[in-house]
Amino acid sequence: SQQGEEDPQALSIQEGENATMNCSYKTSINNLQWYRQNSGRGLVHLILIRSNEREKHSGRLRVTLDTSKKSSSLLITASRAADTASYFCATDADTGGFKTIFGAGTRLFVKA
Amino acid sequence: EAQVTQNPRYLITVTGKKLTVTCSQNMNHEYMSWYRQDPGLGLRQIYYSMNVEVTDKGDVPEGYKVSRKEKRNFPLILESPSPNQTSLYFCASSLSAGGQTEAFFGQGTRLTVV
Numbered sequence: 485s486q487q488g489e490e491d492p493q494a495l496s497i498q499e500g501e502n503a504t505m506n507c508s509y510k511t512s513i514n515n516l517q518w519y520r521q522n523s524g525r526g527l528v529h530l531i532l533i534r535s536n537e538r539e540k541h542s543g544r545l546r547v548t549l550d551t552s553k554k555s556s557s558l559l560i561t562a563s564r565a566a567d568t569a570s571y572f573c574a575t576d577a578d579t580g581g582f583k584t585i586f587g588a589g590t591r592l593f594v595k596a
Numbered sequence: 597e598a599q600v601t602q603n604p605r606y607l608i609t610v611t612g613k614k615l616t617v618t619c620s621q622n623m624n625h626e627y628m629s630w631y632r633q634d635p636g637l638g639l640r641q642i643y644y645s646m647n648v649e650v651t652d653k654g655d656v657p658e659g660y661k662v663s664r665k666e667k668r669n670f671p672l673i674l675e676s677p678s679p680n681q682t683s684l685y686f687c688a689s690s691l692s693a694g695g696q697t698e699a700f701f702g703q704g705t706r707l708t709v710v
């Protein structure tokens with residue numbers, strides 16, 4: 485089952501613009517994470533936000549979490565060509581188990 | 597250097613021939629997972645392990661087996677591979693259970709079953 489669903493599926497922007505990706509999930513969660521993947525390689529962790537947090541920053545990244553809407557957004561400011569990658573959200577399902585559930589991802593292409 | 601190591605990176609095999617993909621981590625993490633990644637479907641969790649000798653099914657466990665005899669190793673076993681198991685596989689480890697702490701991923705194993 486897909487817990488996280490990213491939107492849009494693909495995004496193309498110019499270098500210097502901001503990129504916003506959204507993630508929606510179905511069940512209540514304890515944590516939500518964002519990961520980045522370069523072209524079929526292993527995923528790299530970007531940021532973790534807990535269910536009692538509403539916003540978190542890390543460098544050019546800003547993540548928000550709205551538990552009432554079961555959604556999160558990842559904002560990358562002043563994007564660079566090197567930000568070209570796929571971005572995934574991942575959640576734990578607060579159902580008593582210990583699964584980690586990833587969405588299908590957003591493919592970001594930043595044009596130089 | 598903290599890392600998760602998977603082997604092999606690429607594998608082509610025939611239907612029905614048993615294979616094992618190895619995964620090892622050097623961070624003393626308790627939680628380890630296997631995922632498969634298919635186009636348009638993101639990562640789907642196959643199995644996970646909370647600690648030595650403790651494993652549980654993820655969302656797509658059919659056709660796979662795992663074992664966790666040592667904390668650092670978590671091999672993925674395909675007893676009788678089929679073409680629908682052609683995929684990109686990732687092993688990951690984290691300090692604690694799924695989603696609570698950052699996960700570290702291996703570089704992936706691209707498996708083709710013909």
